[in-house]
Amino acid sequence: MAPKKPAAPPPPGCSLDINDPQVQNAAIRIQASYRGHRSRLEMKEKGPPRVLENLKDVVLIEGSAAKLECRISAFPDPFIRWSKDNVELKDGPKYRYIFEDPDIVALVVRDSSLSDLGKYTISVKNPFGECSDSARLLVEVPAKIEKGPDSTKAKKGSTVNLTAHISGEPAPDVGWAKDGEDIEEDDRVYYNIGSDSTTLTIKKVKPEDAGKYEVFVENSLGMDQSFARLDVI
Numbered sequence: 001m002a003p004k005k006p007a008a009p010p011p012p013g014c015s016l017d018i019n020d021p022q023v024q025n026a027a028i029r030i031q032a033s034y035r036g037h038r039s040r041l042e043m044k045e046k047g048p049p050r051v052l053e054n055l056k057d058v059v060l061i062e063g064s065a066a067k068l069e070c071r072i073s074a075f076p077d078p079f080i081r082w083s084k085d086n087v088e089l090k091d092g093p094k095y096r097y098i099f100e101d102p103d104i105v106a107l108v109v110r111d112s113s114l115s116d117l118g119k120y121t122i123s124v125k126n127p128f129g130e131c132s133d134s135a136r137l138l139v140e141v142p143a144k145i146e147k148g149p150d151s152t153k154a155k156k157g158s159t160v161n162l163t164a165h166i167s168g169e170p171a172p173d174v175g176w177a178k179d180g181e182d183i184e185e186d187d188r189v190y191y192n193i194g195s196d197s198t199t200l201t202i203k204k205v206k207p208e209d210a211g212k213y214e215v216f217v218e219n220s221l222g223m224d225q226s227f228a229r230l231d232v233i
Contacts, residue, residue: 048129069106148226
């Protein structure tokens with residue numbers, strides 16, 4: 001039998017010294033990574049989806065984009081459904097379903113407006129079970145008068161209603177003034193504030209009620225005002 005050839009030495013730069021601290025640290029990192037991989041596989045093999053990091057409420061300014069995200073665990077790959085106030089949201093230009101490796105799922109809401117206010121829910125389902133989580137999207141909008149009151153003429157003794165359509169989130173403070181002076185309400189002259197409008201009522205109109213009326217709205221993001229004139233005939 002021919003004698004065995006001695007093993008060829010490794011190419012230059014390819015030898016490892018197992019006593020080298022850097023080599024030992026690399027081995028530790030490889031082992032930890034492998035254990036983490038096994039742990040993730042074992043966790044996924046349990047089946048039912050779970051929410052690992054919950055959705056959080058998001059506050060944003062009108063016109064910007066919002067991102068709602070959470071971390072889930074699910075194997076096999078789950079079916080994801082997003083909804084707003086129990087109405088399913090379809091993936092498209094307005095709402096984008098985002099999947100980020102390894103376990104992050106998100107919903108992006110573009111061009112936010114007051115209509116986007118509400119409760120958003122993610123539902124995660126696979127053959128082994130289902131889970132869900134919810135958060136609120138809060139849109140902040142500067143106070144604005146969408147349509148100011150109309151100037152008008154009224155007969156002496158009649159009733160006049162001056163109405164302005166308003167918006168804003170947080171809900172704006174509202175005030176009325178006449179000829180630059182704040183109106184002090186009483187049983188004859190008073191104003192009401194609704195969710196999207198405010199109305200100044202003047203009963204039993206008098207000649208001295210004629211003048212320039214102002215409505216103004218203000219919240220933490222801004223203010224707006226509008227004017228109308230009342231003539232008594």
